[in-house]
Amino acid sequence: MALALLLLLMAGLGLSSSSAVNYELQARTFINESSTRYYKFYNDMAAETYTANDEEDFDALFTKLTNVKRIADELVRISREASEFDLSKLSDLRTKHALQELRSVGDLFVLGDDYFSLVQMNLAALQTLSTDKDIEPYMGGAKMPNDDDSPLAYFPDIQKIVQRSSDADELKYYWETWREKNQIWSSVNFYTIVQSYQRAAKILEVPVHRLWYRFDDSQDLLRQMERVMEELKPAYKQLHAFVRHELHKKYGQEVVDANGPIPDHLFQQVLEQAWSEGSILEQYFPRRELPQYDDFVKDRTAKALINESENFYTSLGFRPLSQEFHKSQLKEPNQHRPDDDCRPSIFDLTPRVYLMYCEKVSFRKLMQYHSHMARVYYAQQKQQLPSYYFKAYNLEYPVGEAVVLSASSPTHLVGRGLAKNVQFTQKTLMNRLFRMGIHTILNIPLYYVHTKVMHDLLNDSVDMDTVNKHYWRLMEQHAGIEPPSDRDEDAIDFPYKFYVNIDQNYQTQKFISEILGYQFYKALCNSTSLQGQPLHNCDFYGNLAVGNKLKSMMNLGSTKPWKDVIGKILTTNPNLNSQALLEYYDPILSWLNAHNKETNVKIGWSATKKIAESEFRSSNFKSNFDMART
Numbered sequence: 284m285a286l287a288l289l290l291l292l293m294a295g296l297g298l299s300s301s302s303a304v305n306y307e308l309q310a311r312t313f314i315n316e317s318s319t320r321y322y323k324f325y326n327d328m329a330a331e332t333y334t335a336n337d338e339e340d341f342d343a344l345f346t347k348l349t350n351v352k353r354i355a356d357e358l359v360r361i362s363r364e365a366s367e368f369d370l371s372k373l374s375d376l377r378t379k380h381a382l383q384e385l386r387s388v389g390d391l392f393v394l395g396d397d398y399f400s401l402v403q404m405n406l407a408a409l410q411t412l413s414t415d416k417d418i419e420p421y422m423g424g425a426k427m428p429n430d431d432d433s434p435l436a437y438f439p440d441i442q443k444i445v446q447r448s449s450d451a452d453e454l455k456y457y458w459e460t461w462r463e464k465n466q467i468w469s470s471v472n473f474y475t476i477v478q479s480y481q482r483a484a485k486i487l488e489v490p491v492h493r494l495w496y497r498f499d500d501s502q503d504l505l506r507q508m509e510r511v512m513e514e515l516k517p518a519y520k521q522l523h524a525f526v527r528h529e530l531h532k533k534y535g536q537e538v539v540d541a542n543g544p545i546p547d548h549l550f551q552q553v554l555e556q557a558w559s560e561g562s563i564l565e566q567y568f569p570r571r572e573l574p575q576y577d578d579f580v581k582d583r584t585a586k587a588l589i590n591e592s593e594n595f596y597t598s599l600g601f602r603p604l605s606q607e608f609h610k611s612q613l614k615e616p617n618q619h620r621p622d623d624d625c626r627p628s629i630f631d632l633t634p635r636v637y638l639m640y641c642e643k644v645s646f647r648k649l650m651q652y653h654s655h656m657a658r659v660y661y662a663q664q665k666q667q668l669p670s671y672y673f674k675a676y677n678l679e680y681p682v683g684e685a686v687v688l689s690a691s692s693p694t695h696l697v698g699r700g701l702a703k704n705v706q707f708t709q710k711t712l713m714n715r716l717f718r719m720g721i722h723t724i725l726n727i728p729l730y731y732v733h734t735k736v737m738h739d740l741l742n743d744s745v746d747m748d749t750v751n752k753h754y755w756r757l758m759e760q761h762a763g764i765e766p767p768s769d770r771d772e773d774a775i776d777f778p779y780k781f782y783v784n785i786d787q788n789y790q791t792q793k794f795i796s797e798i799l800g801y802q803f804y805k806a807l808c809n810s811t812s813l814q815g816q817p818l819h820n821c822d823f824y825g826n827l828a829v830g831n832k833l834k835s836m837m838n839l840g841s842t843k844p845w846k847d848v849i850g851k852i853l854t855t856n857p858n859l860n861s862q863a864l865l866e867y868y869d870p871i872l873s874w875l876n877a878h879n880k881e882t883n884v885k886i887g888w889s890a891t892k893k894i895a896e897s898e899f900r901s902s903n904f905k906s907n908f909d910m911a912r913t
């Protein structure tokens with residue numbers, strides 16, 4: 284308050300050049316002090332929330348919540364104080380950039396108690412939509428083992444069914460039933476989150492998209508994503524035509540129109556089954572001709588897999604992880620809640636990063652550790668920076684992606700002695716590429732549509748009454764997908780994945796880390812002596828020049844705008860671009876083009892008949908929502 288008054292007085296008096304110098308100095312002093320304060324609060328906050336995870340005593344939890352609220356108030360105070368500075372009166376770019384970073388440290392905490400009572404509650408509720416066991420099994424359980432008729436959750440039960448079922452009616456039943464069950468709550472909980480971001484942005488006086496993406500220029504980011512979608516379109520259409528043709532042969536014209544969009548429930552089936560036996564690829568690329576990847580790791584322990592992934596980074600010249608990390612930041616699986624689908628996870632309190640691992644040993648886990656290690660090493664590199672630069676545009680994810688591409692290449696697997704007595708023939712290379720390609724290329728339009736829907740809701744260019752129709756129009760336009768059946772006017776049809784980690788805008792992050800991950804991979808492979816082999820088999824393990832490039836980017840944190848930061852690796856063009864991804868999959872995309880010519884299938888899709896205008900008489904979401912809230 285005193286500061287605000289002072290600034291107001293100074294503005295009123297007009298700034299002489301010496302007061303301008305004073306103003307710069309004052310700003311820099313504030314920044315220095317805030318860095319120390321922020322670092323302390325950030326650590327305190329992390330310590331409270333981290334230990335709260337396995338707390339069972341209610342009083343203790345309550346105390347922690349009170350502490351968190353107090354720290355949140357402090358963070359909001361830093362934001363407010365940073366906003367008092369008039370950026371137009373400052374000339375030093377670093378000072379301006381630092382103040383901008385500090386303005387948003389208050390984040391959604393500016394909502395005060397509403398953050399805890401509304402945002403956190405609704406986020407938690409959204410996560411339970413997919414884990415509550417409340418869906419009747421198909422045909423009363425007749426298709427379940429032992430006719431078990433107990434209710435199912437989408438995750439993991441129904442997801443497992445989608446991974447193995449080839450019964451279109453069963454898949455459609457689960458697609459529709461889960462949405463019917465959840466449409467009211469998903470929309471109320473979800474819209475509360477949207478509104479909270481809008482309110483917080485107003486209070487912080489930042490554009491809502493900046494708060495949402497945490498990016499310098501979110502409009503430019505969206506434009507870049509749109510451009511990538513255009514670049515990918517020809518390849519996507521070829522893959523789409525192939526998938527639709529195979530589904531059409533399997534299920535008939537009644538279920539899959541040979542020229543139309545693909546029904547969503549069957550599209551999901553293709554995505555989930557890409558790596559399994561009996562998928563639509565079987566006739567061309569049989570699963571049994573691929574190596575048994577899990578055999579590569581079957582004699583190792585979980586900790587040995589973690590060490591193997593650490594070894595990848597030390598081979599690039601990163602320091603080995605400390606004894607401290609191995610002793611206390613590597614968290615053992617929670618024995619109280621045994622979870623057969625355990626996913627390793629990260630708790631990032633830069634400079635300290637905790638890795639929660641799983642006892643289960645599989646090739647997939649090995650790759651997940653390689654990817655997670657990017658966050659551990661990123662933290663190591665940026666820890667010398669002021670704390671408000673720690674959130675480095677989520678570049679840990681594309682770095683992890685690039686490392687996984689290298690670590691899963693046949694060259695690497697053979698070179699490290701993981702693949703023993705395995706011949707990677709031309710045929711197996713194609714088989715692997717196709718399965719990876721299905722998963723990667725078919726998902727990208729979905730990440731894009733989810734991003735665009737959220738973007739348009741946040742800036743009020745659609746509302747909840749029209750968003751479902753908007754969603755299906757985007758799905759049709761960008762992905763060639765339609766709903767399995769005509770949709771109700773009140774339906775909200777986003778898949779469960781749309782809501783997962785929505786507050787970290789996971790879908791946008793996935794889009795960026797896929798595209799940028801391939802770009803990083805290509806640039807790193809190109810920057811060294813590794814040129815000259817097909818991109819899909821490049822391994823940069825052991826390459827110190829690659830390590831140095833990575834470090835030069837990581838060291839920057841977010842001290843510079845995003846393009847300057849990624850420009851350390853993408854030296855020729857620091858824009859999102861799909862060229863690297865297309866080059867990676869080139870062999871399989873050529874195969875597809877030739878195959879589609881041979882089978883003479885239609886490329887592209889006709890308009891869907893399932894989302895006719897009349898199906899969407901306007902509903903009354905807003906008034907129902909307000910009633911539900913009061």
Ligand SMILES: *[C@@H]1O[C@H](CO)[C@@H](O)[C@H](O)[C@H]1NC(C)=O
Binds near residue numbers: 308311312315
């Ligand atoms: C702020 O901190 C930096 C680095 O710690 C130092 O070089 C600078 O002199 C400080 N500025 C002020 C105004 O305290």
Ligand SMILES: *[C@@H]1O[C@H](CO)[C@@H](O)[C@H](O)[C@H]1NC(C)=O
Binds near residue numbers: 586587
């Ligand atoms: C993993 O590495 C740590 C630190 O170098 C070592 O103490 C531990 O024994 C290793 N574990 C395994 C299973 O190799």
Ligand SMILES: *[C@@H]1O[C@H](CO)[C@@H](O)[C@H](O)[C@H]1NC(C)=O
Binds near residue numbers: 505738739742744
């Ligand atoms: C919302 O975003 C879209 C796409 O970037 C833009 O065309 C539109 O003008 C924006 N609308 C508002 C109200 O800001």
Ligand SMILES: *[C@@H]1O[C@H](CO)[C@@H](O)[C@H](O)[C@H]1NC(C)=O
Binds near residue numbers: 805806809810854
């Ligand atoms: C690859 O490296 C060459 C020089 O070795 C350079 O001219 C070219 O621009 C690089 N390409 C990319 C995509 O980085």
Ligand SMILES: *[C@@H]1O[C@H](CO)[C@@H](O)[C@H](O)[C@H]1NC(C)=O
Binds near residue numbers: 855
């Ligand atoms: C990168 O994108 C921006 C706008 O998004 C564009 O102005 C610029 O020309 C692009 N750079 C290159 C090298 O293509």
